[in-house]
Amino acid sequence: MSVLSKKSYRIVTRPSIPNVCLALVFVFFLGTTALWVSLDRSPGAWDDAWYLTNSLVLYDTLIDHGPIAYWKKFLDALEFKAPLIAVLPTPLYRLFGRHSRVAYGVNLVFMALLFGAVYRLARRYGSPRAGLVAVYVTATMPLLYGLSRQYLVEYGSTALVAATVCCLVESGWPRNTRKACCLGGLCGLGLMMKITFPLYVFLPFCFACVRIRSTQPSSASLSNAHPRPTRSSVLMWLLAFVAPLALIALPWYGRNWRKTLDHAFRSGFSSMADQYGMGDPYSFAVVWRYLAHWVNDGISGGYLLLLMALAGTALWCEIRMRRPVLPSEGRNLVLLWFLPFLVLLFGRNKDIRFTAPLLPAVAILLAWSVDSFLSSLKKQGRLAFSLLFAFPLLAYLHTSFGLLGSTRLAWGDLVLLAPRLSHAWPPDPQVWPHQEILEVLRLNTLFPGEKRLMLGSDTAHFNANNFELAAVEGLYLFQVATSAYEDDLTSLLNAANSTTFFIYKEGGEPGPQFTNQLFRPLLEDVQNSGKFFDFSIYPERPSLPGLPDGGRVVVYQNRWPNSAVMERYSFEAVVDSGDIEKPTCTVSFSNLMKLTGLSFVVEKQWLKVSYTWHFTGSPDHDLYCFTHILDNHGGVLGFLDHAIPGEPVTAGKEGWGVREILRYRLPEGVSQVQLRLGLFRKSSGERLRVQEASGLEGPKLSVTDEGTAILATGMTALPPMLQPLPL
Numbered sequence: 155m156s157v158l159s160k161k162s163y164r165i166v167t168r169p170s171i172p173n174v175c176l177a178l179v180f181v182f183f184l185g186t187t188a189l190w191v192s193l194d195r196s197p198g199a200w201d202d203a204w205y206l207t208n209s210l211v212l213y214d215t216l217i218d219h220g221p222i223a224y225w226k227k228f229l230d231a232l233e234f235k236a237p238l239i240a241v242l243p244t245p246l247y248r249l250f251g252r253h254s255r256v257a258y259g260v261n262l263v264f265m266a267l268l269f270g271a272v273y274r275l276a277r278r279y280g281s282p283r284a285g286l287v288a289v290y291v292t293a294t295m296p297l298l299y300g301l302s303r304q305y306l307v308e309y310g311s312t313a314l315v316a317a318t319v320c321c322l323v324e325s326g327w328p329r330n331t332r333k334a335c336c337l338g339g340l341c342g343l344g345l346m347m348k349i350t351f352p353l354y355v356f357l358p359f360c361f362a363c364v365r366i367r368s369t370q371p372s373s374a375s376l377s378n379a380h381p382r383p384t385r386s387s388v389l390m391w392l393l394a395f396v397a398p399l400a401l402i403a404l405p406w407y408g409r410n411w412r413k414t415l416d417h418a419f420r421s422g423f424s425s426m427a428d429q430y431g432m433g434d435p436y437s438f439a440v441v442w443r444y445l446a447h448w449v450n451d452g453i454s455g456g457y458l459l460l461l462m463a464l465a466g467t468a469l470w471c472e473i474r475m476r477r478p479v480l481p482s483e484g485r486n487l488v489l490l491w492f493l494p495f496l497v498l499l500f501g502r503n504k505d506i507r508f509t510a511p512l513l514p515a516v517a518i519l520l521a522w523s524v525d526s527f528l529s530s531l532k533k534q535g536r537l538a539f540s541l542l543f544a545f546p547l548l549a550y551l552h553t554s555f556g557l558l559g560s561t562r563l564a565w566g567d568l569v570l571l572a573p574r575l576s577h578a579w580p581p582d583p584q585v586w587p588h589q590e591i592l593e594v595l596r597l598n599t600l601f602p603g604e605k606r607l608m609l610g611s612d613t614a615h616f617n618a619n620n621f622e623l624a625a626v627e628g629l630y631l632f633q634v635a636t637s638a639y640e641d642d643l644t645s646l647l648n649a650a651n652s653t654t655f656f657i658y659k660e661g662g663e664p665g666p667q668f669t670n671q672l673f674r675p676l677l678e679d680v681q682n683s684g685k686f687f688d689f690s691i692y693p694e695r696p697s698l699p700g701l702p703d704g705g706r707v708v709v710y711q712n713r714w715p716n717s718a719v720m721e722r723y724s725f726e727a728v729v730d731s732g733d734i735e736k737p738t739c740t741v742s743f744s745n746l747m748k749l750t751g752l753s754f755v756v757e758k759q760w761l762k763v764s765y766t767w768h769f770t771g772s773p774d775h776d777l778y779c780f781t782h783i784l785d786n787h788g789g790v791l792g793f794l795d796h797a798i799p800g801e802p803v804t805a806g807k808e809g810w811g812v813r814e815i816l817r818y819r820l821p822e823g824v825s826q827v828q829l830r831l832g833l834f835r836k837s838s839g840e841r842l843r844v845q846e847a848s849g850l851e852g853p854k855l856s857v858t859d860e861g862t863a864i865l866a867t868g869m870t871a872l873p874p875m876l877q878p879l880p881l
Contacts (some may be wrong), residue, residue: 172282176289180269183293183822184262187302190554191258194303194581197588197620202305206254207623208232208240211748214626218290223307229409234417237406238346240308254627261302264313268292268514271316276518278323279484280525288514288521293871295513297452297506300578301590307348308510314344315511319491322355327466331394338395342402349418352610353497354511357490405507421503432504444499448506451576452567453516458568461516464523484522491515507577545570556580565658575710584702586615588624591707594696595655596630598689599711607651610658610673612638613665615703621657638669644759644819645673647679648792654712655689656680662705686710713797713862737766739855741864742846743833745770747777747798753852753870756825761818764872767798770810777842780863781831783818791827792818797836815872829853832863 198206207232216224243257250256263421269289276777277285292298301309320339325333346353407414451456492515498508511803528536549571556573563571573580599605607625609618618636625632635653640646658677680686689709690698698707732818741749751766761783781794794816820827833842841862849855853866 162600172286173344174275176282176286178190179286179289179293180266183269183615184265186551186554187265187340188262189298190303190581191255193583195585196582197586197621198305199614200617200619201527203617203619203623205305206243206257207619207626208237209243209257210247210252210254210623210626212240213252215246216244218424221457223819227555229406231406234413236307236346236348236414238343238449239305239310242310252627254623256579256667257297257305261305261309264310264393265302268298268313269310271313271320272514272517273315275320275323275484275514276521279487279661280522283528284521284525288518290543291517291520292514294550295453295457295517295580296450296575297510298513298551299509299550299554300575300821301350301507304577306507308507311344311348311354312511312514314340315351316349316514318344318355319358319487323359325362328747331390334391335395338398339402341395345399346406347404349414349492350508353494357493358487361487361490365848372746410559416653416787423558429797435500435502441499444506446567447504447576448509450567450572451578452506452509454549455545455568455570456732457516457520460542461520461523464520464527475731485519488515488519492519492751524558553578554580571785586620587699589628589630590699591657591709592621592625592628592630592632594698595632595709597696599654605654606652607632607634607655607657608653609634609636609638610656610677611665612636613659613663614661616659616701616705617665626877637673638665640672643672643675645821646676648819650676650680651683651712651735656686656710656712657707661706662701662703680710681779685713687713722877738852740846741840741844741848741855742770743844745845746842747833750811752829752855753872754829754866755869755871756820756827759820759822759824761820761827761854762872763794763816764813764820765816766811766813776835776837777833778836779831779833781816783820784828785824786826786828791824792819795817826869829866830858830863834842 197203210233211356212224212227215227228237230240231240239260242260246256246259250259268441269292272288272292273285275285276288298309298312301312316336321333321337321340325337331645341351341355344355362381424505432443434440478508492512495509495512528539531539548557552561552571552573553575558571558573560573561571562569562573569575595605608620609621611617617638618634621632622634624630625634635649637646637650640649687710689711698709701707711737738752739749739752741752743749747770748768748770749765750768751764754763756762763781765779778795778797781796783792783794784788785791796813796816832844834840835842841859843861844857844864847857847864852868852870854868855863856867858865859864
């Protein structure tokens with residue numbers, strides 16, 4: 155008997171060449187981006203440092219106070235900018251550790267999303283080869299790969315715009331509610347990434363609606379086609395689209411939409427945008443410079459030349475063969491997608507990174523042109539033409555890692571190869587010592603608690619944003635401010651005089667020309683006001699570290715922080731209490747000190763306050779005076795907190811007194827104020843209680859703050875013997 159042996163057969167499917175190439179492209183560009191981020195050690199510049207700081211603050215809120223506090227913090231995050239960029243690193247911090255460099259992993263996720271969306275769009279109207287070329291072009295555009303290495307909203311917004319357009323053309327409107335829900339979620343995330351998101355997707359939405367309407371089946375073909383959508387199916391589709399959109403975007407925008415819209419308009423079309431402009435946006439010279447900048451630093455000059463050549467070839471073929479070479483529906487889609495470029499072209503803000511969400515449309519159009527051209531060539535011609543695409547890869551590696559040193563290749567205004575571009579450059583391996591500087595300052599201040607720090611420099615690597623990031627990341631109790639964007643000298647001087655440290659750097663990289671216009675008068679006030687002293691004059695203090703750009707850190711420390719004393723006048727110490735002018739009031743603080751004279755007046759926007767102090771016991775140098783300047787409604791206008799000045803002539807002798815005059819520049823239009831003042835111990839912050847308060851003449855006095863302060867109303871002129879010298 156014959157026995158039939160049964161053999162099992164397994165069907166082995168080999169991956170297609172386009173899929174293998176696509177996987178290699180994904181791995182290569184994701185890997186080189188991760189390598190670049192790992193090699194770079196420079197601090198975030200301005201916006202990216204600000205976003206990273208807020209992402210760490212949100213994460214700390216979650217860890218320290220729980221989800222409810224995290225949600226409340228999220229609702230107030232960034233205030234005038236959509237906060238998704240600060241939320242996304244939270245799971246990465248949880249998995250890989252609390253470090254700002256971890257947040258750059260978000261861009262790798264967005265890169266995969268962007269490549270996938272571009273591939274599907276190009277393949278839908280072309281071929282798998284067109285999808286592969288579109289991904290390659292997208293990955294080698296200087297603006298896009300440069301933004302993938304910065305923590306800015308534009309790269310994530312680009313990925314979400316591309317994914318939204320892809321989902322839109324595949325959504326099956328108005329039948330597929332699952333895809334409608336996915337589309338609504340993408341739109342919600344896009345709005346939470348940047349408020350200008352609708353600008354980039356509005357015309358593709360209109361195109362999709364018109365396309366669906368034009369492809370509805372006629373009554374004659376209803377039997378062989380999908381049924382015409384009913385009103386209920388349309389409502390279900392709209393509900394599936396709107397529900398996730400509202401769930402994601404409405405809670406935050408419900409609180410912050412007005413401020414966000416106002417900031418978006420001002421940053422694009424007001425005088426605020428001129429800081430990033432080139433002049434008259436309708437001038438031919440400005441338009442030409444912007445286009446040249448966008449081509450060289452945005453899509454690259456090589457791709458422009460290739461696109462122009464292929465577009466000319468496609469036009470000639472269409473005229474000769476009388477049929478479209480490129481897919482007409484897809485071509486209309488990408489042209490509408492790219493049309494908002496005209497808004498940015500004539501806007502006052504000329505930062506090309508706002509055009510990033512439009513670049514995938516250029517890449518897809520170029521990929522279709524390349525695919526069509528390759529189809530008309532023989533095998534040898536395809537191979538020869540494909541070698542041209544080695545040049546964009548060479549430019550990518552040269553700009554990213556300095557492959558060819560300082561080599562630069564240009565043809566007139568067109569740059570083909572450059573070692574550095576406006577948004578793309580090689581990694582910087584040098585570490586900037588922001589946390590070392592903060593550590594030195596922390597160890598050399600006598601004032602406990604949170605300290606204020608003002609930056610007088612505003613360069614890419616030395617500014618308030620990356621110092622704030624260093625403070626939050628290192629858990630230093632520093633509140634960081636900057637002088638770079640203030641245009642009112644009075645407000646700036648008041649803010650500087652209330653800081654603990656004023657820091658700037660000499661030499662090194664220059665900062666932007668349009669910021670820090672008031673630095674010189676601010677520095678003169680810091681050096682000459684008598685409130686600050688140079689941190690470096692004390693040899694026993696540790697030296698400040700040097701900077702990688704060759705600059706030198708300069709620090710001035712405030713003798714009386716947390717105050718806003720604009721000018722201080724000489725005082726005199728007397729032994730005999732009879733030498734003090736006739737008392738105008740009697741305010742006793744815990745039987746340690748009396749205020750026997752108080753008067754204040756406003757002259758030409760300057761508030762002048764005169765104090766006469768009388769020690770009733772031994773001098774106590776731990777005592778500080780707090781003075782809150784209030785408007786008529788009780789709102790705080792400023793502070794005159796300060797140490798009681800002077801040394802006694804004879805220590806411990808009763809009757810020792812001191813007189814002082816302090817000045818403060820009031821805001822415009824303020825002519826009437828009231829003062830709330832008292833004494834506190836610097837070491838503990840404990841206030842002294844008011845045991846007696848009576849005014850013989852001068853301002854009207856009343857006890858407030860549960861017996862720890864007095865409120866003085868009704869201004870009087872300063873005593874004649876205490877009139878200060880004119881300003």
